[in-house]
Amino acid sequence: MMSREGSEPPSTPPSVKPAGPATPAAATAADQPAAPAGAAANTETPATPAQAAGDAALSAAALNASEDDPAFRVFIDSLSYLKPDEIALVREAYRFSQMAHRGQTRLSGEPYVTHPLAVAGALAEWHMDAQAVIAALLHDVMEDTAFSKAEITARFGKAVAELVDGVSKLDKIETQSYQEAQAENFRKMLMAMARDLRVVLIKLADRLHNLQTMSAVRVDKRRRIARETLEIYAPIANRLGLNKLYRELQDISFAHIHPRRAEVLSKALRAARGNRRELLKRILDGIRGRMSEAQIEAQVFGREKSLYSIYRKMVEKRLSFSQVLDIYGFRVVVRDVPTCYLAMGALHALYKPVPGKFKDYIAIPKGNGYQSLHTTLIGPYGTPIEVQIRTQSMHHVAQEGVASHWLYKDSEQSGADLQVRTHKWLQSLLELQNTAGDTAEFFENVKVDLFPDEVYVFTPKGKIMSLPKGATAVDFAYTVHTDIGNRCVAARINYELMPLRTELTNGDQVEIITAAHANPNPAWLSYVKTGRARGKIRHFLKTMQNDESAALGESMLDQELRTLGITPAEVPVASWEGLVRAAGSKSMKEVYTDIGLGRRLAAVVARRLLAHEELPQVERGAPRPSLVIRGAQGMAVQIAPCCQPIPGDPIIGSIRKGQGLIIHSHDCPMIRKARSNDPKKWIDVEWEPEVGKLFDVRIRVTAENVRGVLGRIATAISEGGSNIEGVGMEEKAPGLYTSLNFTVQVADRAHLAQVMRILRRIPEVVRIARERG
Structure with a gap:
């Protein structure tokens, strides 16, 4: 996601520290050797006298060059909300950034420092604190110059250095693919964001300015960066409630990906704006008049759908532009929450509401903190009108999201609530990171959570929970608690028992039924929607598989050692330790797991283990001990579906890499060729006596085609103590x-024989056989 292409690299190599300004003192300061990376990362290191003197000269020289820049003057004027000493520190950060990027230009030819200045300006518009603004000015210094985190810490403090480090990208590793690199960079940014929300605000401002100034970038790179923005950065902005920024990112990205479509659509929108001017004025005047009659103080203004949202609606619903009727909407901003509902009543008296098109996001806010009443009305000439009704505080949060916490004092409570919601979401990201198997899996899970088209459901105690559209009862269970998800066996939705895969809808009351010994089913992964549920299921299955594979691997190595005439207890401890080191594993359990999953051959491991021991002479032709397996061994041992062996059948095992031990019957026709081609992968196994375990087996019954025969056969199978798992029918003649x-x-085999004897007693049954292959 954060490739260097996305931030337009400076033209000078970042590995070379740029020369300082022309004065000797400044040059001395700029040419100082960089401190070791991270040397001062955890301390506020004071500047040396020489460094202080050099910095003073540098500041004076840089000041002369920068104070005349109109963009810089506008930026400084926008910082009036900060204290004078904070503004002075911001000035110093700008001079440092200008010096660090000296000689570097953007692809457009502009001095590179114009980019960090624009990013810092965006943060100043949000009234962010001085640390965030300084970090924005320095956000590319660590990545594109030779200055280290330690030097930034020494000059501007640890908090600023941590923010800069969080925004900085990872150096690409040569062996990484583009997808791996972008996923890893995205992971790093989200982890930094979970520690400090200001990191992502800087990153989003950085991405917006890069999109706005990509005219000099190659077309293919431009489109790739724009697609990344639509896929990741715009959804993050939406998730944080930054609606204004969200729309900007979408519209600019759309124009880069489909410039011709954006141009045509923009012209059509301008034409429609002119054609509908009288209609829009009439509606605005009508709403304002109605508010005045009802003695409701309100600001009423129209709004236009964003270009990208219109395009997306046309594509998804296969509409022409003229068929998109809700291009324009209206907002009514009032004093307080009770007045919102009074205003809605007044509007419903003015224009007829469309049934089913009312949404109360005040009582049930969206996951990103958004609150408003939404209603659709039938206006003049049958035109549908969408109206949003909210308070001033809600309007601020709707436009600026988490940034409203810094920007507006009157939305302090709403901002605080949103901060809590955002913090919970960020904590869930940390949980996903801990349970994900690798960066790519984490990336996939987060992307699922970034498109939350939400549904709202209730717990049995009446608590409201928001889930992505299409979420199932399993998603709900994991949202409540990991243990509830891991142990769920059924769901009661609106007081009726329903399958766990049931998709939830708005207003459902959901109760999860659990069992102490239940475990997640791998099939759940095919229908869960939330990243949390997907990550928790995968984590549990991997842990369970590793534990079972370790037990199987230990049994297999024990069998090989006994074949060589020695028991595991007779092997010296030093040999075990040497094997672990030679295998590059952390523990013997890891070696066992590799054996059980087929990543290592037990025979090879056994011989390496005894490489320095006096091996006893094994009598040629001596019987090889069989590996004893249980039918309920779990994920590490799988019954082959081709021959479906059951206890009593002679069996043989095949180790498949990553899958564990696959059990076939000796006479399975599917393995004859494989056994002769690679006999080393096959091991002798035998059943361990086990009570209570049932195995699937296929039988074919040929019977006279008479009324009631299927019922009599099903009854006979039940009398034999067997369950019917599946049935199919085929006419012979x-x-x-x-x-x-x-x-x-x-x-077992004896039980099957008993069932078949009972079936043969039915007069209509003419043939019965066990199906294999």
């Missing part, structure tokens, strides 16, 4: 015989 294919559950 129309009107004479029918072939019935059953999947039944039995304990």
